Amino acid sequence: MYKKSILLVEDNPDDVLLTRRALRQSNILNEVVVAEDGAQAIDLLFGKGPEDPSRLRPELILLDLKMPKVGGLEVLKHIHADDVLSLIPVVVLTTSNEEDDLIRSYRNGANSFIRKPVDFDQFVEAIGQMGLYWLVLNVGTPEPE
Amino acid sequence: MTLLFQTRLIAALLFLVMLTSTVIYFRAASNLAETIRTNDIVAEIVQRVFDLNILTTEHLNLRSKRSLQQWEQSHASLTNILLKSAHDLDTNRLTALNRIRRDLVNIRKLFFRIIILEKRQAPTSEQLINGVKSQLNITAHEIVSEASGLRRRLVYELANEREKVNELLLWTATSLLLVMLATGFWFQRQLLRPITALKKHTEALTDGDFDARTTVRGKGEITDLSIAFNYLAETISQKIHALNVALGAAEASNKELEAFSYSVSHDLRSPLRSLDGFSKAILEDYEDKLDETGRDYLKRIRLAATRMGGLIDDLLKLSKIAKQDLQVGSVNLSDLAAEILEDLKQANPDQTIKFTITPALKASGDKKLLRIALENLLENSVKYSSTKDVAEIEMGQTIVPGRGRCFYVQDHGVGFNMAFKDKLFATFQRLHHTREFPGTGVGLSIVERIIKRHGGSIWAESEVNEGATFYFLL
Numbered sequence: 047m048y049k050k051s052i053l054l055v056e057d058n059p060d061d062v063l064l065t066r067r068a069l070r071q072s073n074i075l076n077e078v079v080v081a082e083d084g085a086q087a088i089d090l091l092f093g094k095g096p097e098d099p100s101r102l103r104p105e106l107i108l109l110d111l112k113m114p115k116v117g118g119l120e121v122l123k124h125i126h127a128d129d130v131l132s133l134i135p136v137v138v139l140t141t142s143n144e145e146d147d148l149i150r151s152y153r154n155g156a157n158s159f160i161r162k163p164v165d166f167d168q169f170v171e172a173i174g175q176m177g178l179y180w181l182v183l184n185v186g187t188p189e190p191e
Numbered sequence: 192m193t194l195l196f197q198t199r200l201i202a203a204l205l206f207l208v209m210l211t212s213t214v215i216y217f218r219a220a221s222n223l224a225e226t227i228r229t230n231d232i233v234a235e236i237v238q239r240v241f242d243l244n245i246l247t248t249e250h251l252n253l254r255s256k257r258s259l260q261q262w263e264q265s266h267a268s269l270t271n272i273l274l275k276s277a278h279d280l281d282t283n284r285l286t287a288l289n290r291i292r293r294d295l296v297n298i299r300k301l302f303f304r305i306i307i308l309e310k311r312q313a314p315t316s317e318q319l320i321n322g323v324k325s326q327l328n329i330t331a332h333e334i335v336s337e338a339s340g341l342r343r344r345l346v347y348e349l350a351n352e353r354e355k356v357n358e359l360l361l362w363t364a365t366s367l368l369l370v371m372l373a374t375g376f377w378f379q380r381q382l383l384r385p386i387t388a389l390k391k392h393t394e395a396l397t398d399g400d401f402d403a404r405t406t407v408r409g410k411g412e413i414t415d416l417s418i419a420f421n422y423l424a425e426t427i428s429q430k431i432h433a434l435n436v437a438l439g440a441a442e443a444s445n446k447e448l449e450a451f452s453y454s455v456s457h458d459l460r461s462p463l464r465s466l467d468g469f470s471k472a473i474l475e476d477y478e479d480k481l482d483e484t485g486r487d488y489l490k491r492i493r494l495a496a497t498r499m500g501g502l503i504d505d506l507l508k509l510s511k512i513a514k515q516d517l518q519v520g521s522v523n524l525s526d527l528a529a530e531i532l533e534d535l536k537q538a539n540p541d542q543t544i545k546f547t548i549t550p551a552l553k554a555s556g557d558k559k560l561l562r563i564a565l566e567n568l569l570e571n572s573v574k575y576s577s578t579k580d581v582a583e584i585e586m587g588q589t590i591v592p593g594r595g596r597c598f599y600v601q602d603h604g605v606g607f608n609m610a611f612k613d614k615l616f617a618t619f620q621r622l623h624h625t626r627e628f629p630g631t632g633v634g635l636s637i638v639e640r641i642i643k644r645h646g647g648s649i650w651a652e653s654e655v656n657e658g659a660t661f662y663f664l665l
Contacts, residue, residue, distance in 0.1 A: 058461055058465075060461070060462075060464070060465035060468070060469070061461065061464065061465075063468075063469075064464065064465070064468040064469075064472075067468070067472060112457050112458075140457070141456065141457045141458075141460045141461050141464070142453065142456055142457045143456060143507075144453055144456065162460075162464060163464075163500075164460055164463045164464050164467055164496060164497055164499075164500030165467060165493075165497050165500070166464070166467045166468040166470075166471040166472075166493075167471070169464065169468065
């Protein structure tokens with residue numbers, strides 16, 4: 047079953063709460079599915095196999111980089127290598143602004159890179175603009191029948 | 192034997208050969224000259240004897256008083272020559288000359304006997320006169336033959352002397368050649384070979400082979416030099432090893448620092464976001480349950496979190512400047528400053544900013560880094576002039592005694608107390624309260640770090656409320 051959801055991959059529960067709040071305040075009302083680390087995200091996205099009907103097909107993936115077990119870049123690589131998943135826009139949402147992280151993220155197929163500001167007002171602003179762009183303005187790939 | 196001693200020895204040898212040759216040459220030359228002179232004398236004697244013979248015949252035929260006088264004169268001058276030359280002739284030749292002199296005395300005796308006999312005019316005297324005449328002739332012949340013998344000897348001696356001089360010349364030339372050959376050989380052996388070895392050694396050093404050692408043996412300056420070279424190589428090798436160790440340590444600590452700054456940038460910021468985010472959430476969701484003080488406290492938490500975020504960001508900037516590679520090129524500081532000040536004018540629309548920049552201030556350095564440095568300096572100038580009606584900023588070049596030609600950025604703002612000038616460039620050190628002038632205390636640290644990375648220096652002069660001047664050398 048296809049869900050028009052947002053997948054939030056984030057290990058910090060505070061950040062999960064704040065991101066949900068920011069999305070809500072920016073009037074982005076899509077269902078938010080949370081994966082607490084990279085491994086969970088891969089489980090959700092790939093299921094038991096390509097034909098698994100419970101496979102998650104989000105409209106947007108918000109991905110943190112620094113996580114236990116499997117990091118964000120690893121998840122990015124898996125997504126990029128998959129025919130179907132590579133069509134989903136991935137926004138790297140992270141605290142880091144290391145140039146290395148930036149370059150590696152784009153190289154591995156990230157569509158956008160946003161550094162989470164400390165100031166919550168700015169954070170809401172950033173999430174709002176990001177949501178508006180990727181979920182409203184941007185024309186994505188057609189939905190599979 | 193030291194090289195200096197050897198060189199002196201060769202010089203002395205050369206000098207000796209030259210001296211000996213010169214002495215021998217001059218002696219031979221003087222011998223030659225003497226022989227030639229004797230030869231001339233003998234030739235003259237022979238000539239005079241012939242003259243005397245002619246005069247004898249002439250007088251016997253004419254019997255005039257004048258011819259007798261002439262004869263006497265000729266005889267006297269001949270005797271004179273013989274006496275004079277007796278002074279400077281060696282014994283061998285002197286014997287010959289003495290014989291000639293004796294003969295000459297005989298000639299005189301015979302001559303006057305003829306004259307006396309002829310005066311007597313006795314009939315028997317004709318035969319006697321002829322006898323004496325022939326005796327006189329024989330004596331004259333004896334003188335001539337004696338002289339001729341002497342001349343022959345002299346010619347032989349002359350030839351001998353010439354031969355000697357030639358031999359001497361040949362000998363001198365040969366010994367000079369030998370000395371030169373020896374010098375050449377010595378030069379090659381003592382100087383060229385070790386120098387070539389040293390050159391090869393330095394080439395090896397240049398190529399980075401600091402384990403290479405020269406193998407010049409013996410005693411002397413070149414060997415000393417070679418030992419010094421080996422010592423130098425050894426020292427360099429040790430220093431390089433020490434440097435490599437230090438470099439390894441530095442690389443390791445650099446890696447640690449990178450890991451550290453990564454986790455600072457990532458892990459330290461996350462809690463701050465929670466602090467700020469949830470404070471905001473409380474302010475929004477529980478506004479009615481909070482009084483004014485509660486709301487103020489939450490706002491303070493938010494401000495502190497944001498400020499700490501700023502501090503962390505500045506700290507990261509500072510560490511990034513240390514990591515970045517310098518890309519040195521020619522930079523026009525005047526253009527750079529003008530651009531920055533135009534941006535600052537736009538960013539501070541409430542402030543009147545006037546600036547004077549000396550045109551075409553050129554420096555060599557990393558444009559990106561120098562831009563950051565100038566940004567910080569000029570931002571400070573604008574910031575600390577904000578209490579004045581007009582922010583007047585000047586940038587130029589001047590000569591500071593003892594420091595040389597340096598750049599300066601001057602403002603007429605609040606300035607600072609020179610008593611605290613040591614804290615000016617220290618990280619997180621501020622000379623003003625945040626409520627007066629906001630800031631993290633990292634800006635001037637960044638400036639100093641950039642200037643130092645360029646091998647330059649920065650210092651400042653100021654008076655409270657009179658403004659500040661920052662001087663920097665690149």
